[in-house]
Amino acid sequence: MVKIKKEKSTEDKILAAAKKIFLKKGMAGARMQDIADEAGINKAMLHYYFRNKDKLFEVIFLDAAEKFFPKVNYIFEAEMPLFEKIEYFCDEYISILVENPYLPVFVLNEINRDLEGFLTNIWKKDRLPRPQKFLEQIEREIKRGTIKRISPVQLIMNLISMTIFPFVGRAMFQYNMNIDDMQFRMIMEQRKKEIPKFIIDSIKK
């Protein structure tokens, strides 16, 4: 007989709950009890499946980093004209962040907290963004004379900053510009087109 209700396995329930709690509270602020409650199971189960808090966190963090970064490389290293690449980057990346709005502040905060730990041990080199090709592409376009002279590093910082920061400062923006969740989502949708336009208007000759 085919199951109608797709019952999640206990492990999946734990992972979903852990993701929610860790992303909201961070590693240090999260409580194993909160995760167990959220998953609707017993605290002992967490240890049965994931041994300890560190291990559970590692799974969640790597999964989050996986979502947060690798798409970047795919886009950065694609064979595509510069302007098109900028448009593609904003569209793809904002789509991810709209679906996972707490990702940036979570990942970036944990990295800042324990740099050595993550970068040297947990984290593999190939998970990190590799902007090299993108930087070179910008330099080529400058030499070719299709865009204005600008430091490639500055340009890439502008692009990434405008794309990610609204999600980091979301609470601040929403609170003091009186923007509700629906409006925020709409503004982010607009940014998919707005950021590329803003950049291209600035650098095109």
Added chain:
Amino acid sequence: MVKIKKEKSTEDKILAAAKKIFLKKGMAGARMQDIADEAGINKAMLHYYFRNKDKLFEVIFLDAAEKFFPKVNYIFEAEMPLFEKIEYFCDEYISILVENPYLPVFVLNEINRDLEGFLTNIWKKDRLPRPQKFLEQIEREIKRGTIKRISPVQLIMNLISMTIFPFVGRAMFQYNMNIDDMQFRMIMEQRKKEIPKFIIDSIKK
């Protein structure tokens, strides 16, 4: 007799230590013992001077928020031409952040962690940014025809994002672009001019 060595009072030593530890570890991750060790004093002293961890954190957080935000209002509400204001904002704000590079990730993270708590209780309304006047100024310039049509909210998000985000994503940028502390500082100095140029090139008619 005049003191040559300016010996810090115990309270000042605690405040300096608490600032360092809280900014690095966050509220949840910071340990009272770490703060005591950093200050070179006993743990009991912390409670003698500040009663408990919450109170001590509150002092540090409000001080940090004070540095992080109010300058914004001063600039946002100044009587000044738009382009000049954008230049002034970047210059002033990046100067603050260069001297306090951990401020943004600390403040924004804590806000995200405990929205209701801080924003409604601890935090006074008048500490938050008030972008209203700035938004209106942008609209006026658009109607006047001096700049291109652009959503004021989008423009202000771009400005703030480009200014603050490099400090939030600093670890990421430095690690995978092979940028050392000195170079980072230099790049931020350049951004004081680079961001206004980038924006003005984009929106000027």
Added chain:
DNA sequence: GTCTATAATTTGATAGAC
């Protein structure tokens, strides 16, 4: 696999001598 009960550890907070 799942639960209850409990151990072990960490950590914020206090008591009391000096």
Added chain:
DNA sequence: GTCTATCAAATTATAGAC
């Protein structure tokens, strides 16, 4: 004001029955 010693609470982790 400052310290040592200690307590109390919170939190992670495990033992053992089912």
